[in-house]
Amino acid sequence: MFTKILIANRGEIASRVIRTCHNLNIKTVAIYSEADFEAPFVKEADESFLIGGPKVNESYLNVDEIVKVAKDTGAEAVHPGYGLLSENTDFAKRLEAEGIVFIGPDSGAINKMGSKLTARQTMENAGVPIIPGTNEPVESVEVARKIANDIGYPIMVKASHGGGGIGMQIVQDGTELEKAFESNSRRAEQFFGNGTMFIEKVIEDAHHVEIQILADQYGNTVHLFERECSIQRRHQKIIEEAPSPLLSESTRQHMGDAAIKAAKAIHYKNAGTIEFLVDESQNFYFLEMNTRLQVEHPVTEQITGIDLVEEQLKIAYGEKLSFSQKDLTINGHAIEARIYAEDPKTFFPSPGQITAFNPPIGTNIRHDVGVNSDYKVTPYYDPMIAKLIAYGETRSEAINYLIDALIDYEVEGIKTNIPFLIDVAKSKAFNEGDTRTSFIQEFMIKQ
Amino acid sequence: MTEVKANMAGNVWKVLVNEGDSIDSSQDVVILESMKMEIPIAAEVSGTVKELKVKEEDFVNEGDVIAIIE
Numbered sequence: 001m002f003t004k005i006l007i008a009n010r011g012e013i014a015s016r017v018i019r020t021c022h023n024l025n026i027k028t029v030a031i032y033s034e035a036d037f038e039a040p041f042v043k044e045a046d047e048s049f050l051i052g053g054p055k056v057n058e059s060y061l062n063v064d065e066i067v068k069v070a071k072d073t074g075a076e077a078v079h080p081g082y083g084l085l086s087e088n089t090d091f092a093k094r095l096e097a098e099g100i101v102f103i104g105p106d107s108g109a110i111n112k113m114g115s116k117l118t119a120r121q122t123m124e125n126a127g128v129p130i131i132p133g134t135n136e137p138v139e140s141v142e143v144a145r146k147i148a149n150d151i152g153y154p155i156m157v158k159a160s161h162g163g164g165g166i167g168m169q170i171v172q173d174g175t176e177l178e179k180a181f182e183s184n185s186r187r188a189e190q191f192f193g194n195g196t197m198f199i200e201k202v203i204e205d206a207h208h209v210e211i212q213i214l215a216d217q218y219g220n221t222v223h224l225f226e227r228e229c230s231i232q233r234r235h236q237k238i239i240e241e242a243p244s245p246l247l248s249e250s251t252r253q254h255m256g257d258a259a260i261k262a263a264k265a266i267h268y269k270n271a272g273t274i275e276f277l278v279d280e281s282q283n284f285y286f287l288e289m290n291t292r293l294q295v296e297h298p299v300t301e302q303i304t305g306i307d308l309v310e311e312q313l314k315i316a317y318g319e320k321l322s323f324s325q326k327d328l329t330i331n332g333h334a335i336e337a338r339i340y341a342e343d344p345k346t347f348f349p350s351p352g353q354i355t356a357f358n359p360p361i362g363t364n365i366r367h368d369v370g371v372n373s374d375y376k377v378t379p380y381y382d383p384m385i386a387k388l389i390a391y392g393e394t395r396s397e398a399i400n401y402l403i404d405a406l407i408d409y410e411v412e413g414i415k416t417n418i419p420f421l422i423d424v425a426k427s428k429a430f431n432e433g434d435t436r437t438s439f440i441q442e443f444m445i446k447q
Numbered sequence: 448m449t450e451v452k453a454n455m456a457g458n459v460w461k462v463l464v465n466e467g468d469s470i471d472s473s474q475d476v477v478i479l480e481s482m483k484m485e486i487p488i489a490a491e492v493s494g495t496v497k498e499l500k501v502k503e504e505d506f507v508n509e510g511d512v513i514a515i516i517e
Binding site: 164166234341342343346348349350351352379380381382383 | 454455456457458480481482483484486506508509
């Protein structure tokens with residue numbers, strides 16, 4: 001196994017990776033920005049290096065500086081976490097060239113899935129069902145209008161290189177189309193350096209269900225079942241759970257098989273997630289592949305007993321998977337709630353100084369946390385400060401543990417979405433498993 | 448005289464008007480940026496920009512005055 005790795009990330013995920021490294025006796029190197037001076041992960045790592053200013057391009061996206069620290073400290077591998085450089089082909093390539101292991105797939109696989117358009121083509125060729133839409137870039141509003149008329153409204157305009165909900169929008173008619181097409185293309189250009197757009201049909205009343213896969217370097221590929229992630233605001237997930245309350249056992253198996261087929265089509269290795277939309281009749285369509293660890297990976301860990309970060313490290317080191325598909329079973333039910341520093345009504349960000357941070361202590365809950373009672377939440381990064389994971393024998397048991405823990409969760413000094421999470425967890429629709437991607441929109445109207 | 452206030456804490460990403468400009472109520476005065484989200488702040492009244500209280504890169508708290516419109 002590796003003796004030392006560098007973690008090219010921050011917040012709760014840096015702490016999460018460090019935790020598994022400690023268990024495996026792997027030394028850890030953290031990098032941090034001026035804004036994260038007081039962050040818990042900086043103290044938890046064996047060595048920590050300030051690498052630049054608070055803006056991500058000065059620090060967490062500063063490839064030269066990260067590579068320099070890795071080399072100076074003798075780190076053999078880099079764990080990229082999620083977001084930031086985790087799906088950056090050039091970063092993976094650079095590490096490959098420097099002889100440092102990238103804990104993830106090879107740069108070729110990242111590149112293939114980094115463009116949503118190329119991903120659609122690849123999956124269609126592999127026989128994985130895709131959402132009806134265009135497989136070629138849509139060059140202009142005029143072309144977009146023609147395609148929209150063929151497919152029928154509502155449609156989704158999407159940036160091929162978008163992510164995190166940026167660069168995509170549902171469009172109801174031709175008037176909306178013009179504005180949406182241009183503004184999303186411009187935003188994608190600004191955020192991702194590529195404004196290429198395409199169009200998909202909107203799958204009405206869909207659930208967002210994704211399959212976790214693990215693949216070693218020897219072609220062994222398994223799936224670790226699904227996560228249901230339909231509760232989203234601004235196309236960003238808020239509550240995720242495993243297993244999905246929607247899927248039948250037969251759909252689960254078909255989706256697992258499709259996910260393995262998708263991974264094998266690009267000779268994928270390490271942990272990855274294939275996202276699908278599933279309609280009420282349990283038809284499923286490929287949405288995109290995330291070539292990294294997901295924020296919501298803990299719910300899979302809770303129901304399978306597999307430490308996904310440990311598996312990532314072993315695979316990257318060249319070990320074979322120590323289990324096969326038939327060894328994997330679902331035990332119980334797990335739900336994750338993301339704690340965001342934001343207004344619980346408008347969902348606007350609420351950075352500021354935390355004055356008290358006391359996650360509840362109790363059974364059947366897990367905390368993945370990125371802050372403490374002295375931490376100042378800055379406006380430079382994602383608003384997620386912590387994740388609360390509750391689990392039980394059944395879904396309703398997990399929901400009860402979640403509600404109890406959310407009620408006892410104390411954060412002072414900043415606004416958080418905890419009151420909103422409690423309302424959602426207590427709602428009739430959520431308790432009935434009626435968790436479609438339109439959930440929050442409909443929930444807000446009812447409030 | 449009307450104060451234009453920040454509706455969230457964040458950095459001033461872009462200042463879109465100058466002091467002395469005549470502006471319309473629907474016109475955006477600044478764009479705030481926080482946690483990967485940009486929120487344009489509209490004037491909400493028509494008039495002349497009497498004073499700009501912020502410049503680009505400044506940090507503002509929720510409720511801080513951004514500009515005064517006369």
